[in-house]
Amino acid sequence: MSEKLATLSFSDGTPSVDFPVLGGTVGPEVIDVRALYAKTGKFTYDPGFMSTASCRSNITYIDGDQGILQYRGYPIEQLAEHCDFLEVAYLILNGELPNQEQKATFVDIIKHHTMVHEQLSRFYSGFRRDAHPMAVLCGVVGALSAFYHDSIDIHDARSREISAFRLIAKLPTITAMTYKYSVGQPFRYPKNSLSYVENFLYMMFGTPCEDYTPNPVLTRAMERILILHADHEQNASTSTVRLAGSTGANPFACISAGIASLWGPAHGGANEAVLKMLAEIDDAKNIPAFIKRVKEKDGHAMLMGFGHRVYKNYDPRAKIIQKTCHEVLEELDLKDDKLFKLAIALEKVALEDDYFVKRKLYPNVDFYSGIVYKALSIPVSMFTAIFALARTVGWIAQWNELISDPDQKIGRPRQLFMGATRREFVPMNKRK
Numbered sequence: 001m002s003e004k005l006a007t008l009s010f011s012d013g014t015p016s017v018d019f020p021v022l023g024g025t026v027g028p029e030v031i032d033v034r035a036l037y038a039k040t041g042k043f044t045y046d047p048g049f050m051s052t053a054s055c056r057s058n059i060t061y062i063d064g065d066q067g068i069l070q071y072r073g074y075p076i077e078q079l080a081e082h083c084d085f086l087e088v089a090y091l092i093l094n095g096e097l098p099n100q101e102q103k104a105t106f107v108d109i110i111k112h113h114t115m116v117h118e119q120l121s122r123f124y125s126g127f128r129r130d131a132h133p134m135a136v137l138c139g140v141v142g143a144l145s146a147f148y149h150d151s152i153d154i155h156d157a158r159s160r161e162i163s164a165f166r167l168i169a170k171l172p173t174i175t176a177m178t179y180k181y182s183v184g185q186p187f188r189y190p191k192n193s194l195s196y197v198e199n200f201l202y203m204m205f206g207t208p209c210e211d212y213t214p215n216p217v218l219t220r221a222m223e224r225i226l227i228l229h230a231d232h233e234q235n236a237s238t239s240t241v242r243l244a245g246s247t248g249a250n251p252f253a254c255i256s257a258g259i260a261s262l263w264g265p266a267h268g269g270a271n272e273a274v275l276k277m278l279a280e281i282d283d284a285k286n287i288p289a290f291i292k293r294v295k296e297k298d299g300h301a302m303l304m305g306f307g308h309r310v311y312k313n314y315d316p317r318a319k320i321i322q323k324t325c326h327e328v329l330e331e332l333d334l335k336d337d338k339l340f341k342l343a344i345a346l347e348k349v350a351l352e353d354d355y356f357v358k359r360k361l362y363p364n365v366d367f368y369s370g371i372v373y374k375a376l377s378i379p380v381s382m383f384t385a386i387f388a389l390a391r392t393v394g395w396i397a398q399w400n401e402l403i404s405d406p407d408q409k410i411g412r413p414r415q416l417f418m419g420a421t422r423r424e425f426v427p428m429n430k431r432k
């Protein structure tokens with residue numbers, strides 16, 4: 001079959017040039033413009049990567065118009081219903097769902113990497129108690145590369161594998177320690193008789209005076225939330241991890257870069273921002289005034305937890321989280337939770353408003369997740385840290401894919417230069 005080509009022609013008489021058109025297994029084709037500069041002396045201009053595929057990937061597929069999300073081909077709805085988080089982590093990392101034996105081995109390995117180097121716990125005392133958990137997380141995860149020198153050889157497959165185990169196993173410990181430090185309680189060591197998620201909740205809420213027995217409904221809810229956040233194609237933080245990884249930086253440093261990128265309110269920080277927004281709106285009677293401010297773009301007001309670069313339809317994760325929200329509030333006898341009711345009312349107003357309809361703005365993963373976290377007694381400032389805990393799996397899988405991709409090169413975009421052209425130096429006494 002002959003190669004499909006795209007022809008670029010110019011209005012100034014420059015000869016036209018052909019570029020190969022590449023097809024994936026599903027999703028839009030891409031035009032391979034790698035030779036564009038060599039052939040024409042021109043670059044593409046695409047701030048925000050609106051039309052740019054930055055890599056080939058086999059991990060996560062999204063169809064934004066249909067509201068479809070699949071990890072390694074499996075629909076997110078099925079994985080969220082039938083799997084636990086470590087099973088999904090195995091799938092994302094290895095490409096296949098584990099059989100019973102593979103799952104047991106994986107869980108066992110992760111369990112035996114949950115403790116952090118004792119000296120790492122002393123790292124925390126350098127932070128203020130009121131530091132934002134994401135600030136602490138960036139620092140402590142970055143510091144892992146100072147503790148685990150034996151697994152930072154990125155060219156050694158075994159070394160990469162061990163650093164992946166370490167990151168997935170230690171993130172719950174580090175995240176829970178971040179919380180404990182902020183409230184002045186002693187750190188809890190991991191308890192390996194518990195599951196991954198139970199252990200996280202135990203390290204968050206157990207104290208030496210009172211043991212914590214995780215509630216199965218709440219554990220399941222957290223399990224599901226972690227699954228929904230585990231990977232999401234080439235989003236901003238994943239692209240940050242890939243860009244950092246393209247320089248040959250070690251995996252702990254790359255994941256720390258991803259955490260920093262996730263923190264922003266336009267990305268993972270939106271879950272915290274949604275709760276702040278709901279608290280500010282306070283009552284359903286104030287929704288019209290808030291929506292008016294958003295539409296008038298008054299003081300950068302935004303409907304947080306709404307809109308997505310890829311989804312121009314309901315984010316499938318938001319649907320699952322909304323259902324989980326119902327289950328959790330029912331279990332905790334909080335059916336009349338004020339924030340949940342307010343969120344439902346706000347969503348309804350927005351989905352019927354022309355401004356949001358025209359721009360195809362729907363609730364995203366962050367719109368309801370905060371209400372579940374809050375019901376689980378997780379403080380608002382910890383929300384994005386839990387997103388980071390879950391996304392670590394996706395970041396590692398994407399980083400691994402980058403390292404083994406023969407097309408991989410250092411990420412180095414170019415620019416459309418709009419500054420001053422060459423001019424001669426003016427001595428100080430001659431400057432106006």
Ligand code: SDX
Nearest residue numbers: 232235266267268270302303304305306307308309359364
């Ligand atoms: C995540 O990319 C991923 O996959 C991310 C993520 C993942 O799992 O990794 O899914 C996680 O980051 C979810 C998104 C969380 N962020 C928020 O909820 C913050 C609010 N949302 C927006 O900031 C925004 O919608 C983005 C950042 C999510 C998407 O931005 P785009 O694609 O660049 O779109 P845009 O900002 O250019 O918006 C297009 C129009 C603009 O209006 P006009 O200039 O055309 O008049 O829609 C408006 C925007 O002002 N708009 C909103 C809005 N989102 C977009 N207006 C009001 N409220 C909003 N939330």
